[in-house]
Amino acid sequence: MISIKHLEFRYPRGGFRLRLAALDIAERERVAVVGASGSGKTTLLELIAGIRRPGAGVIEVAGQDLAVLTDRQRRGFRVRRVGLIFQAFELLDYLNVRDNIMLPYRISPDLEATDATAPRLEQMTRDMGIIERLERFPHELSQGERQRVAICRALITAPDLILADEPTGNLDPDNKQRVLKLLLDQVERHAATLVMVTHDHDLLAPFDRVLDMRALHGVTNP
Amino acid sequence: MPGHRTRIRNCGRIALLAALLAACQPGEDAEPTASAVARRLPVVFTVSYPLAWMADRIGGEAIEVVFPAPDDVDPAHWQPTPETILNYQGADLVLLNGAGYAAWVQFAALSPGKLVDTSRGLSARLIPAGEATHSHGPGGAHDHRNVASHTWLDPIFAAAQAKAIASALEVHVPNAPAGLERLQADLAHLDARLAAVFRGWSDAGVLYSHPVYQYLDARYGLAGWSVSWEPDEHPSDAEWQRLAERLRNQRASVMLWEGEPSPATTAKLRELGITPVVFETGAWTPAQGDYLTLMQQNIERLTEARIDGGNEHHP
Amino acid sequence: MTDILYLAWRYLLFNRWKTAVLITAITVTMFLPLALELVLERSTERLRARAAATPLLLGAPGSPLELVLSSLYFNGEVPATLSYGTVQAIGDTGLATAIPLQIGSRVGGKPVVGTSPDYFSFRELTVARGRPIALPGEALLGAAAARTLEVSPGESVVTESETVFDVTGSYPLKLHVVGVLNANGTPDDEAVFVDVRTAWIIDGIGHGHEDLSRPEAAANVLQRDGENIVANAAVIQYREITSTNLRDFHFHGDISDFPLDAIIAVPADDKSGVLLEGRYQAPTTSVQAIRPVVVMDELLATVFTVRQYVLAAVGLVGVATFATIALVFVLSARLRRGEIDTMKRIGAAPGRIGAMLGAEIALVLATSVVFAGTLTWFATLWGESLLHWMLSAGA
Numbered sequence: 001m002i003s004i005k006h007l008e009f010r011y012p013r014g015g016f017r018l019r020l021a022a023l024d025i026a027e028r029e030r031v032a033v034v035g036a037s038g039s040g041k042t043t044l045l046e047l048i049a050g051i052r053r054p055g056a057g058v059i060e061v062a063g064q065d066l067a068v069l070t071d072r073q074r075r076g077f078r079v080r081r082v083g084l085i086f087q088a089f090e091l092l093d094y095l096n097v098r099d100n101i102m103l104p105y106r107i108s109p110d111l112e113a114t115d116a117t118a119p120r121l122e123q124m125t126r127d128m129g130i131i132e133r134l135e136r137f138p139h140e141l142s143q144g145e146r147q148r149v150a151i152c153r154a155l156i157t158a159p160d161l162i163l164a165d166e167p168t169g170n171l172d173p174d175n176k177q178r179v180l181k182l183l184l185d186q187v188e189r190h191a192a193t194l195v196m197v198t199h200d201h202d203l204l205a206p207f208d209r210v211l212d213m214r215a216l217h218g219v220t221n222p
Numbered sequence: 223m224p225g226h227r228t229r230i231r232n233c234g235r236i237a238l239l240a241a242l243l244a245a246c247q248p249g250e251d252a253e254p255t256a257s258a259v260a261r262r263l264p265v266v267f268t269v270s271y272p273l274a275w276m277a278d279r280i281g282g283e284a285i286e287v288v289f290p291a292p293d294d295v296d297p298a299h300w301q302p303t304p305e306t307i308l309n310y311q312g313a314d315l316v317l318l319n320g321a322g323y324a325a326w327v328q329f330a331a332l333s334p335g336k337l338v339d340t341s342r343g344l345s346a347r348l349i350p351a352g353e354a355t356h357s358h359g360p361g362g363a364h365d366h367r368n369v370a371s372h373t374w375l376d377p378i379f380a381a382a383q384a385k386a387i388a389s390a391l392e393v394h395v396p397n398a399p400a401g402l403e404r405l406q407a408d409l410a411h412l413d414a415r416l417a418a419v420f421r422g423w424s425d426a427g428v429l430y431s432h433p434v435y436q437y438l439d440a441r442y443g444l445a446g447w448s449v450s451w452e453p454d455e456h457p458s459d460a461e462w463q464r465l466a467e468r469l470r471n472q473r474a475s476v477m478l479w480e481g482e483p484s485p486a487t488t489a490k491l492r493e494l495g496i497t498p499v500v501f502e503t504g505a506w507t508p509a510q511g512d513y514l515t516l517m518q519q520n521i522e523r524l525t526e527a528r529i530d531g532g533n534e535h536h537p
Numbered sequence: 538m539t540d541i542l543y544l545a546w547r548y549l550l551f552n553r554w555k556t557a558v559l560i561t562a563i564t565v566t567m568f569l570p571l572a573l574e575l576v577l578e579r580s581t582e583r584l585r586a587r588a589a590a591t592p593l594l595l596g597a598p599g600s601p602l603e604l605v606l607s608s609l610y611f612n613g614e615v616p617a618t619l620s621y622g623t624v625q626a627i628g629d630t631g632l633a634t635a636i637p638l639q640i641g642s643r644v645g646g647k648p649v650v651g652t653s654p655d656y657f658s659f660r661e662l663t664v665a666r667g668r669p670i671a672l673p674g675e676a677l678l679g680a681a682a683a684r685t686l687e688v689s690p691g692e693s694v695v696t697e698s699e700t701v702f703d704v705t706g707s708y709p710l711k712l713h714v715v716g717v718l719n720a721n722g723t724p725d726d727e728a729v730f731v732d733v734r735t736a737w738i739i740d741g742i743g744h745g746h747e748d749l750s751r752p753e754a755a756a757n758v759l760q761r762d763g764e765n766i767v768a769n770a771a772v773i774q775y776r777e778i779t780s781t782n783l784r785d786f787h788f789h790g791d792i793s794d795f796p797l798d799a800i801i802a803v804p805a806d807d808k809s810g811v812l813l814e815g816r817y818q819a820p821t822t823s824v825q826a827i828r829p830v831v832v833m834d835e836l837l838a839t840v841f842t843v844r845q846y847v848l849a850a851v852g853l854v855g856v857a858t859f860a861t862i863a864l865v866f867v868l869s870a871r872l873r874r875g876e877i878d879t880m881k882r883i884g885a886a887p888g889r890i891g892a893m894l895g896a897e898i899a900l901v902l903a904t905s906v907v908f909a910g911t912l913t914w915f916a917t918l919w920g921e922s923l924l925h926w927m928l929s930a931g932a
Contacts, residue, residue: 072886075885079884084883090879092876092879094550095544107880107889108889304672328734328788330671331671333655334625334628334637335624335653393631
């Protein structure tokens with residue numbers, strides 16, 4: 001699913017540098033990425049998602065070399081093929097749950113809701129236990145519910161790849177396990193590949209593989 | 223009946239027209255007005271028959287003259303209906319007699335620019351008719367001074383009024399006053415004839431049934447005196463008593479009446495040595511003839527009475 | 538497009554208080570100069586039209602503006618009066634038709650205007666219901682006055698008492714409404730017209746009472762000296778003029794000495810107008826002749842100057858308001874950086890995000906424009922009475 005070779009990235013004004021000789025992640029593989037703060041976990045996710053472009057090297061996602069795509073094409077690729085989940089949920093406070101989940105369809109010209117979208121939304125929210133909350137606004141929800149909404153938003157487009165950046169970071173221990181389970185269930189159900197950044201070692205058990213950033217040899221922190 | 227319009231066009235036709243209008247058929251009533259509108263003749267309203275007669279003589283076919291007072295009301299004390307006043311408002315000119323005649327004019331809503339006081343400028347020749355003041359409250363004394371109002375009975379005064387009418391008409395109908403000269407000649411002639419009839423009457427003693435003959439009296443030096451008797455009412459005993467008392471100091475051999483007195487009154491007057499004579503003022507539209515015809519009849523009656531009176535007082 | 542508008546709409550709806558404040562601020566900023574301009578434009582047009590339709594106005598020497606405001610717009614009072622004899626004098630010149638104006642009392646706040654029948658033909662006023670005035674005590678109402686006073690022909694209205702300090706002894710007079718005029722969009726609509734004699738009777742100059750020589754009045758007669766009768770003040774003053782007591786009304790003194798607030802002179806032609814104006818321009822005359830349009834143009838020039846200043850001030854406030862509003866949008870966009878960033882990460886096109894922010898501003902502006910337009914429309918409906926009030930307060 002993901003193939004990275006000779007990756008080099010540095011922030012234009014920072015001393016931060018990320019180097020990665022090679023990384024391959026198989027289809028439907030569930031990978032956890034761990035590492036200290038500032039070790040480049042989030043940067044790696046952003047590179048895979050095509051949000052950032054590497055200084056050198058090749059990133060292929062689902063057989064597509066991201067480097068050859070234009071900005072526009074990369075946005076289109078991302079919105080169709082990649083689902084993103086953030087630590088702070090990043091829901092829009094002025095949209096209700098339904099509109100938040102459907103947001104990708106509203107903000108991208110490359111997506112068009114189909115006949116399958118509505119049943120998919122219903123199925124997913126039922127699975128996630130938030131179907132009763134569809135007309136509520138984010139400020140009316142609990143933290144756990146918010147993250148479940150964010151997961152639904154990431155999955156509504158039926159992406160091949162889910163990139164989750166510490167999705168349980170803001171949750172209490174009970175919720176952590178529950179939300180992670182729900183996420184894994186959905187990934188399983190949709191036959192997607194999952195790359196999840198976390199620094200919570202209690203959560204690593206269900207993953208196929210754990211990548212330690214330090215072990216990837218590429219990160220230099222001055 | 224009130225408010226109907228009488229169009230005076232030709233002196234000879236007045237009687238016929240009056241008779242027609244007396245029948246008060248609205249259709250006939252409306253006809254002359256409609257024709258006037260069609261021809262857009264200047265419309266002149268008046269407050270007395272003599273004014274209407276003079277205006278018609280002066281303006282002739284160039285104007286339409288309307289004197290709308292009903293025949294059974296003295297125009298001097300007439301109160302027109304609001305509808306009639308609105309007709310007056312629609313006129314191009316409203317001829318007033320002045321001298322307090324037709325007091326209703328003072329309280330009618332009429333545009334000042336249309337009003338022509340034919341006695342204006344003749345105030346020196348107006349004759350006072352008693353004074354009355356009253357006061358009440360803080361306003362001080364009010365002055366209700368009156369002047370005699372039947373000015374036209376002096377043909378020379380009437381001629382001056384005719385001149386005022388002519389000048390007012392001139393504004394509306396540039397060559398209208400064509401009839402003025404002939405009218406003034408007729409009035410002068412009337413004056414001469416009246417003067418001839420009344421010559422020497424001041425000695426005979428003239429009594430008036432009503433104080434309306436002041437201008438006639440003054441013009442011909444009659445030095446008459448007056449009671450306030452109505453032709454259609456038989457005077458009360460008290461009134462006869464007062465007359466008898468006054469006759470001790472004032473002479474009277476002829477009594478001028480606005481209308482025919484009752485036979486009883488006539489008989490009683492004759493007992494007192496007084497000959498009643500009808501002298502119509504012409505204030506309202508005559509049943510037949512015109513103002514001159516009317517005056518001619520007055521002169522004839524006077525001449526007749528004078529013969530009688532002359533026999534009695536100047537044997 | 539629908540998606541963008543939907544998101545913008547949801548944002549504005551969610552932040553409804555902020556949106557309301559923004560719309561209010563923009564509405565007021567647009568409405569004020571717009572309404573001021575329109576109302577002034579319209580009312581000055583009408584004010585001027587009325588003045589221009591009145592060729593020549595005569596009054597006692599004094600402020601020409603007060604004379605015009607009082608006689609043309611029935612606003613305020615003239616400081617001094619001229620005599621009714623002037624009407625006759627103008628008539629005698631043959632140069633113009635003279636229309637008397639005596640504006641005294643009020644009926645339910647509406648001015649009672651005493652005049653002659655010529656006024657109605659001059660102003661091209663026609664009777665909608667009933668008939669014109671024929672007699673004293675009758676009133677012909679302007680359309681708006683009839684509506685406000687809720688009276689129809691056949692009913693009556695009563696004039697308001699003058700001040701308690703009025704020493705002329707005027708009494709409220711019951712006026713019989715004989716007709717209602719068609720509206721013509723001028724101050725005539727608001728007036729209660731009477732014959733000039735009625736105005737004098739209201740002013741206590743003419744009055745009616747029992748005939749004091751009649752026996753019924755004996756109780757009030759204090760002294761009878763020949764024909765001179767002195768009565769006490771309890772003599773019944775008629776509060777109403779009827780067909781039966783009309784004859785008992787009378788005026789004390791010479792009618793040509795009676796007061797008039799003003800005379801409208803309608804010259805026969807231009808030359809007559811100039812001649813008549815000249816006649817009353819000698820510094821010694823007790824009458825001034827003015828051309829209302831000249832007076833109004835002077836006033837309107839002042840109004841125009843003031844308007845320029847006010848508009849400049851309002852313009853500055855507008856600039857400040859819009860700068861503040863721009864700041865609000867910029868700050869809001871900055872506050873929403875996280876949200877915008879999230880959308881970008883998910884895959885939003887930057888154009889769409891920009892369009893969404895733009896749609897929010899557009900929606901706010903459009904709503905404000907609609908509100909300001911509606912308010913301005915209402916202002917033009919009622920603005921003129923406001924302006925009249927402003928003018929009279931300033932005069």
